[in-house]
Amino acid sequence: MALADIFDKYPDRRYIMYGGKGGLGKTTFSAATAYYLAKKGKRVLVFSVDPQASLSDIFERDIFGQGNIEIMPNLFACEVDADRRVQDYQEEIRQKIISMYGMKKIPEEIESYIKASSAEPAMEESAIFDAVVDIVVKADFDYYIYDLVPLGHALYYLSMASIYDAWLDKITGLREQMREYDQAIATMQREEETTEDQIYSELVYIKERIGESSKIMTDKKKTAFFFVLTPEEMTIVDTEKAAGLFAKYDVPLAGYLVNRVINRDLLNENIPEYLRNRIQMQVGALEMIDEKFGATVHSRVPEFDSEIKGLDTIKELAEVMFEEKLS
Amino acid sequence: MEEKKQKKKRGGLIGFFRDFTYGMATHGMARHALKTRSSMEHLFILITMGDMLGIPILPPYYSLRLLPHVVPQITTWKRRMLREKDFVDSMY
Numbered sequence: 001m002a003l004a005d006i007f008d009k010y011p012d013r014r015y016i017m018y019g020g021k022g023g024l025g026k027t028t029f030s031a032a033t034a035y036y037l038a039k040k041g042k043r044v045l046v047f048s049v050d051p052q053a054s055l056s057d058i059f060e061r062d063i064f065g066q067g068n069i070e071i072m073p074n075l076f077a078c079e080v081d082a083d084r085r086v087q088d089y090q091e092e093i094r095q096k097i098i099s100m101y102g103m104k105k106i107p108e109e110i111e112s113y114i115k116a117s118s119a120e121p122a123m124e125e126s127a128i129f130d131a132v133v134d135i136v137v138k139a140d141f142d143y144y145i146y147d148l149v150p151l152g153h154a155l156y157y158l159s160m161a162s163i164y165d166a167w168l169d170k171i172t173g174l175r176e177q178m179r180e181y182d183q184a185i186a187t188m189q190r191e192e193e194t195t196e197d198q199i200y201s202e203l204v205y206i207k208e209r210i211g212e213s214s215k216i217m218t219d220k221k222k223t224a225f226f227f228v229l230t231p232e233e234m235t236i237v238d239t240e241k242a243a244g245l246f247a248k249y250d251v252p253l254a255g256y257l258v259n260r261v262i263n264r265d266l267l268n269e270n271i272p273e274y275l276r277n278r279i280q281m282q283v284g285a286l287e288m289i290d291e292k293f294g295a296t297v298h299s300r301v302p303e304f305d306s307e308i309k310g311l312d313t314i315k316e317l318a319e320v321m322f323e324e325k326l327s
Numbered sequence: 328m329e330e331k332k333q334k335k336k337r338g339g340l341i342g343f344f345r346d347f348t349y350g351m352a353t354h355g356m357a358r359h360a361l362k363t364r365s366s367m368e369h370l371f372i373l374i375t376m377g378d379m380l381g382i383p384i385l386p387p388y389y390s391l392r393l394l395p396h397v398v399p400q401i402t403t404w405k406r407r408m409l410r411e412k413d414f415v416d417s418m419y
Binding site: 089090093096097100101107109110113114117120122123126127130164170171174175177178181182184185188189190198199202203205206209210 | 349353356357360361363364367368370371374375376379387388389390391392393394395396397398399401405
């Protein structure tokens with residue numbers, strides 16, 4: 001099925017993600033999809049959480065850490081500055097402690113704990129996914145195109161989310177038990193009522209956030225996850241493996257897109273040995289792709305003779321991807 | 328403590344008997360419940376902030392949200408967790 005038909009057929013799929021190994025064209029495909037949908041009159045936000053994000057490069061504008069920037073009518077782009085987000089978050093915690101207890105300064109050991117937390121390996125992923133929840137819950141766009149960080153991160157987060165969820169259930173249970181004790185003590189000491197447990201409310205909030213963030217990636221109705229691959233044997237094998245892992249975490253796979261296909265007709269012309277070999281290699285790989293992924297391959301995008309950069313080339317790519325002339 | 332003072336203020340003979348029966352019947356129970364409650368509190372901090380003592384726990388992003396709420400207990404918690412124990416402890 002053609003890519004354009006997929007978008008027509010499933011209008012509810014509002015979270016679009018392109019996954020795949022680095023450098024295969026996730027960002028260019030994200031940009032082209034955003035362009036296409038924007039031209040169709042949808043409000044689109046394309047966003048990235050990669051610290052080496054390349055949306056700034058492809059749109060030829062510095063948007064890093066600046067919020068939602070309008071690139072053209074209906075098309076907005078956003079690059080989240082994960083580092084700064086972690087810092088802001090830590091500062092927020094400090095301010096909260098200071099205002100809660102009227103302290104002048106954060107106690108030494110608390111401060112060092114807050115500082116050390118940013119060095120923890122999962123801190124950034126969590127901050128990133130929290131940022132994504134922030135972006136998505138506002139719901140002021142028709143489409144959210146998520147220029148995903150390389151696969152490892154996403155998988156890591158999904159597995160973390162499920163463990164975190166179980167852990168939260170346990171400690172929420174403990175907290176509930178503590179609350180029962182509070183109530184018993186209050187009755188014995190004949191106090192009117194107990195104060196609300198703020199930790200309990202925080203736990204409930206955290207649980208909601210984590211649920212929300214993994215839902216964005218696993219909601220079968222609203223999410224479409226596309227794999228980008230190139231006609232090379234190694235990429236195909238890796239993609240297949242990754243697809244298996246993603247399926248395990250219930251990520252709804254919407255299909256595959258092949259990038260960088262060299263025009264096969266060139267074989268009839270007088271071309272250098274090097275190019276001939278590459279095309280022949282691709283022919284074999286494309287057969288392998290058909291065999292493995294068959295009807296779930298929605299688009300074959302040719303190798304362009306120049307880099308995709310700026311709105312003009314993005315438009316060209318979008319026209320090829322969606323097989324449609326755009327105004 | 329403050330609450331107890333307030334109750335004392337209510338005073339009167341009935342108040343006296345109320346406090347007296349409370350002291351005889353439920354005070355011990357309440358004390359015990361309070362003690363259990365504070366152990367649980369410490370257990371809770373251990374699970375959520377264990378890495379402060381070098382016990383690895385799950386990702387800290389959301390743990391930080393809880394930190395402000397346990398700040399006052401951190402010192403007593405650390406003291407309790409790091410206290411060395413000997414056989415005399417079990418006698419009490």
